[in-house]
Amino acid sequence: MHVFYTPDIASDLYTLNEEESRHCSKVLRLIKGDIIHLIDGKGGFYKAEITEVGKKNVQLQVLETQLEYGKRNHHLHIAIAPTKNIDRLEWFLEKATEIGIDEITPIICDRSERKIVKEDRLEKVITSAVKQSLTAYHPKLNPTITYQNFIKQNLQGNKMIAHCMEGDKVPISKNAATQQSYTILIGPEGDFSPEELHIALQNGYKPVTLGNTRLRTETAALAACFEVNYINR
Amino acid sequence: MHVFYTPDIASDLYTLNEEESRHCSKVLRLIKGDIIHLIDGKGGFYKAEITEVGKKNVQLQVLETQLEYGKRNHHLHIAIAPTKNIDRLEWFLEKATEIGIDEITPIICDRSERKIVKEDRLEKVITSAVKQSLTAYHPKLNPTITYQNFIKQNLQGNKMIAHCMEGDKVPISKNAATQQSYTILIGPEGDFSPEELHIALQNGYKPVTLGNTRLRTETAALAACFEVNYINR
Numbered sequence: 001m002h003v004f005y006t007p008d009i010a011s012d013l014y015t016l017n018e019e020e021s022r023h024c025s026k027v028l029r030l031i032k033g034d035i036i037h038l039i040d041g042k043g044g045f046y047k048a049e050i051t052e053v054g055k056k057n058v059q060l061q062v063l064e065t066q067l068e069y070g071k072r073n074h075h076l077h078i079a080i081a082p083t084k085n086i087d088r089l090e091w092f093l094e095k096a097t098e099i100g101i102d103e104i105t106p107i108i109c110d111r112s113e114r115k116i117v118k119e120d121r122l123e124k125v126i127t128s129a130v131k132q133s134l135t136a137y138h139p140k141l142n143p144t145i146t147y148q149n150f151i152k153q154n155l156q157g158n159k160m161i162a163h164c165m166e167g168d169k170v171p172i173s174k175n176a177a178t179q180q181s182y183t184i185l186i187g188p189e190g191d192f193s194p195e196e197l198h199i200a201l202q203n204g205y206k207p208v209t210l211g212n213t214r215l216r217t218e219t220a221a222l223a224a225c226f227e228v229n230y231i232n233r
Numbered sequence: 234m235h236v237f238y239t240p241d242i243a244s245d246l247y248t249l250n251e252e253e254s255r256h257c258s259k260v261l262r263l264i265k266g267d268i269i270h271l272i273d274g275k276g277g278f279y280k281a282e283i284t285e286v287g288k289k290n291v292q293l294q295v296l297e298t299q300l301e302y303g304k305r306n307h308h309l310h311i312a313i314a315p316t317k318n319i320d321r322l323e324w325f326l327e328k329a330t331e332i333g334i335d336e337i338t339p340i341i342c343d344r345s346e347r348k349i350v351k352e353d354r355l356e357k358v359i360t361s362a363v364k365q366s367l368t369a370y371h372p373k374l375n376p377t378i379t380y381q382n383f384i385k386q387n388l389q390g391n392k393m394i395a396h397c398m399e400g401d402k403v404p405i406s407k408n409a410a411t412q413q414s415y416t417i418l419i420g421p422e423g424d425f426s427p428e429e430l431h432i433a434l435q436n437g438y439k440p441v442t443l444g445n446t447r448l449r450t451e452t453a454a455l456a457a458c459f460e461v462n463y464i465n466r
Contacts, residue, residue: 098452133447211466214366219331226459233444
């Protein structure tokens with residue numbers, strides 16, 4: 001099945017942009033009459049027929065439309081410190097998109113060695129995972145902000161922080177009901193600082209454990225993602 | 234904390250092999266009197282003091298020994314078709330080791346594009362994840378075998394197959410009790426063949442679902458690993 005990402009689709013007639021058109025005609029060598037599928041990233045899943053093949057503009061006629069395709073019953077937002085090796089963050093984005101996530105925010109923490117991320121590149125990773133896993137909802141990647149500014153946003157719903165320091169922690173499943181909104185903080189290599197933990201607790205974030213083993217940043221984030229999706233199955 | 238992998242440790246006196254000795258003295262620049270930790274891969278976790286530093290042989294005196302460190306309450310064996318891009322299999326091995334797995338067998342399936350894996354390289358990936366995540370039990374990597382030969386082994390315990398074909402499937406958690414032995418089959422890109430599924434069912438493997446989204450081979454394997462560890466927490 002050939003899937004294209006068409007966030008700006010607005011009617012039954014659609015023209016692929018230059019890049020997608022070239023991919024469609026030159027790489028996939030699709031021709032007039034071939035059937036492809038479209039995902040708009042907002043829950044729309046479309047079956048379309050190629051009506052005209054130009055090098056730079058492939059025209060389509062939408063045949064079938066499914067809205068709210070694979071609609072999720074909860075909202076998961078993970079705020080994660082970018083990993084030193086950016087491949088690990090990209091890997092997390094790909095896997096989280098496959099398993100199910102709604103929103104991601106890179107947060108710069110006291111102990112973050114990486115303070116800059118190329119959001120456009122991360123966006124591409126998410127989009128290709130969306131196409132590959134047939135996820136009609138495109139996870140939202142927020143701009144990178146500091147930990148302090150993230151906490152200040154005073155978000156609603158279940159707020160949790162996964163840290164490695166001593167103290168009482170409960171599993172996510174014991175901490176949060178199902179079909180709700182969840183925000184989970186994942187720290188950098190070297191963990192959050194005690195001050196960061198203190199601020200989180202003050203702002204209503206509950207400390208959670210992700211199991212007994214020592215997990216890397218990206219593994220911890222994916223473990224949280226898995227657990228939230230699991231309890232909402 | 235500096236952790237060394239010492240599978241052959243047998244007494245309170247131990248000498249690191251040439252490679253580890255060089256790493257200890259040249260890279261980490263540790264000296265006589267420094268404290269390091271050892272993992273033997275069989276559940277032994279040791280605290281040791283450096284008593285002698287040679288370029289090729291660093292000698293240690295074990296100060297504390299913990300046996301059955303982080304002993305697991307179940308046995309998880311995942312048989313997975315090697316991915317076309319071997320990085321994806323290596324990534325799975327690292328993550329599964331962090332989260333918890335006991336045995337891995339690469340299986341060559343009808344639709345496997347990759348039919349050869351370098352086990353020594355995969356072994357290195359597992360060992361470095363063992364050290365990084367302080368897992369005192371080293372997961373066992375079995376030699377690569379064909380799907381047919383794997384099924385013929387007639388293993389005991391909970392046997393499951395994760396496939397994408399039509400048919401009744403239940404989640405792992407609904408399929409298996411806790412604290413048991415689990416064997417889970419994960420297919421290649423393009424899934425198992427209908428014949429392979431048929432043979433599995435004939436041999437007592439139950440079909441399981443890992444959720445509603447379309448997962449890559451390595452993501453499916455990790456999702457299974459997450460779920461088994463989760464229900465055994």
